[in-house]
Amino acid sequence: MEIKFYLISLLIPIGLLLNSCTKIEYHEVENPSYLRVFNNLNYDVNLGDKNLLVPYLTMLIDPVFDEEGIPIQAAIVGDFLDKRIRYAAPYPTHSAGSTKRNNPEYPGKENVLVGPILNGFDLSSWAQIPAGAHRIVFYFRPVNDIPFFELTPELKQQVAMEGTIDLKEREIYTLHIVQKDFKTKENGLLLRKENFQNIPFSDSLVYVNFYNMSSKGFLESEARKPQGLITLRDGIKDEMNVYLSLYPEETKLFNSKTAIPDHYARYLQTMYRNTELATVSPYFNFPLFADRSKKISTNMLQNVTFLAPGLNFMDIGVGGNMMPKGLASHLTFFGLNELVTVPGNINSARFPSMIINTHSGIYNPKSFPAINTIEVVNGEAYLTTIQRKFDPPTYK
Known part of the structure; x- marks a missing residue:
C-alpha cells in the first residue's frame, strides 16, 4: 500500500504540470457573430518593387494606442497572417506538428473559440467575435517569429488597411483583404455576410x-x-x-x-x-x-x-x-x-x-x-x- 501511494503521489504533480503547460482557457462570447478572414494580397515582391511591402500581416480588432499612435494592445489579435492558400479545407487548418508561425487564414491556427454546428453546417473554421461595431486595422509586419506587440515601435506603424465592421448576432461573415488597384496598390476590405446557413440546400x-x-x-x-x-x-x-x-x-x-x-x-x-x-x-x-x-x-x-x-x-x-x-x-x-x-x-x-x-x-x-x-x-x-x-x- 505504501508503494502504491508513493507512485500516485509522484504522478499527480506530473499530471498537474502537464495540464498547466497545455491548458488553454476560452472565455465564453456573449451574443457572438462568426468571422473568417483571408489575406488575398497574393503579389510577390521583387527587387524592382522597393516601396512594396511583403503581404505578411497582423490583424487588430478594437486596438488601443499610446500617445504616439502606436498600437499597444487589442481586443482580438490575428498575428502572422500570411497569403491565403489555394484550398481552404472544411475544417480548421491547425497543421499539427508544424513549427511555422504563419497562418493561412484567421482563425486558422489560432486557438480561439470557434463557431458551432449551425443549421447543420460546421463553423469550426470561423472564430466567435462579439456582435456589434468594431474598428479593425491590418498592419504589415516583418516575416519573423516575433509577436507583433514585441516588435520595435517603428515596425508597428505600417498600416495595410483599416475600417469599421458591424457584425450582427449569430450571423456568419467572411472578411477579405484585397488589392483594389494593381497600379496604385490601393488596398481595401470586403466584408461578406454569408447566407448559406439560411438556404434549404x-x-x-x-x-x-x-x-x-x-x-x-x-x-x-x-x-x-x-x-x-x-x-x-x-x-x-x-x-x-x-x-x-x-x-x-x-x-x-x-x-x-x-x-x-x-x-x-x-x-x-x-x-x-x-x-x-x-x-x-x-x-x-x-x-x-x-x-x-x-x-x-x-x-x-x-x-x-x-x-x-x-x-x-x-x-x-x-x-x-x-x-x-x-x-x-x-x-x-x-x-x-x-x-x-x-x-x-x-x-x-x-x-x-x-x-x-x-x-x-x-x-x-x-x-x-x-x-x-x-x-x-x-x-x-x-x-x-x-x-x-x-x-x-x-x-x-
Missing part, C-alpha cells in the same frame, strides 16, 4: 458560387505568374461566362464525348470583377451522383471553365494555347485521379474535389455534398469548402 446536390476579386489593371500588367498548371497566371477578363462539366473518375481527357451525359459545358452565369460590393453570389448545383454507376461514394471530376463573352468551347480546342491572355481558363476538381489532361493547354489550375469523401457509418469512404466557393484573385484561384454534419464512423 438539398442533401443530394453539391453547391458552388463564384467571385472575381482581381485588382483593376492586373490583366493589362506584365506581372503575371510563371506558366504551368499551378496557377491561372494570366488572370481573367473583368467579364467572364462560367461553365461546368462533369466527368467519370477514370477520365484522362476532357471533351464532350467523355463527359457524363447531360453534364457537358453547362452555362451557369456571367461573372464580373468586383472589389467594391461584398454581396453574396448565387449558388449553382449539380447532382452528387451524376455518375449513376456510383451509389455510396464517387470521385467524379468537375471542370469549371471561364470564357470571355463571344467565345465558345470550339474556340479553345486545338490551338487554344495561342489565345490572347485572360480570355479562357479551366479549373479542374478531382478526387483520387490526378492524371488528367486539361483541354486546350490554356490557363489552368487543379483543386481537390468539391465533394467530401470520408469514413461515415459503416462506409469508408462515403460521399457527401458540400457548399463551395471559388474566388479568382489576379493570377490565382481559390477554393473554400464548407461541410455539413454527417454521422461519425462505425467500427466493427
Whole structure:
C-alpha cells in the first residue's frame, strides 16, 4: 500500500504540470457573430518593387494606442497572417506538428473559440467575435517569429488597411483583404455576410458560387505568374461566362464525348470583377451522383471553365494555347485521379474535389455534398469548402 501511494503521489504533480503547460482557457462570447478572414494580397515582391511591402500581416480588432499612435494592445489579435492558400479545407487548418508561425487564414491556427454546428453546417473554421461595431486595422509586419506587440515601435506603424465592421448576432461573415488597384496598390476590405446557413440546400446536390476579386489593371500588367498548371497566371477578363462539366473518375481527357451525359459545358452565369460590393453570389448545383454507376461514394471530376463573352468551347480546342491572355481558363476538381489532361493547354489550375469523401457509418469512404466557393484573385484561384454534419464512423 505504501508503494502504491508513493507512485500516485509522484504522478499527480506530473499530471498537474502537464495540464498547466497545455491548458488553454476560452472565455465564453456573449451574443457572438462568426468571422473568417483571408489575406488575398497574393503579389510577390521583387527587387524592382522597393516601396512594396511583403503581404505578411497582423490583424487588430478594437486596438488601443499610446500617445504616439502606436498600437499597444487589442481586443482580438490575428498575428502572422500570411497569403491565403489555394484550398481552404472544411475544417480548421491547425497543421499539427508544424513549427511555422504563419497562418493561412484567421482563425486558422489560432486557438480561439470557434463557431458551432449551425443549421447543420460546421463553423469550426470561423472564430466567435462579439456582435456589434468594431474598428479593425491590418498592419504589415516583418516575416519573423516575433509577436507583433514585441516588435520595435517603428515596425508597428505600417498600416495595410483599416475600417469599421458591424457584425450582427449569430450571423456568419467572411472578411477579405484585397488589392483594389494593381497600379496604385490601393488596398481595401470586403466584408461578406454569408447566407448559406439560411438556404434549404438539398442533401443530394453539391453547391458552388463564384467571385472575381482581381485588382483593376492586373490583366493589362506584365506581372503575371510563371506558366504551368499551378496557377491561372494570366488572370481573367473583368467579364467572364462560367461553365461546368462533369466527368467519370477514370477520365484522362476532357471533351464532350467523355463527359457524363447531360453534364457537358453547362452555362451557369456571367461573372464580373468586383472589389467594391461584398454581396453574396448565387449558388449553382449539380447532382452528387451524376455518375449513376456510383451509389455510396464517387470521385467524379468537375471542370469549371471561364470564357470571355463571344467565345465558345470550339474556340479553345486545338490551338487554344495561342489565345490572347485572360480570355479562357479551366479549373479542374478531382478526387483520387490526378492524371488528367486539361483541354486546350490554356490557363489552368487543379483543386481537390468539391465533394467530401470520408469514413461515415459503416462506409469508408462515403460521399457527401458540400457548399463551395471559388474566388479568382489576379493570377490565382481559390477554393473554400464548407461541410455539413454527417454521422461519425462505425467500427466493427
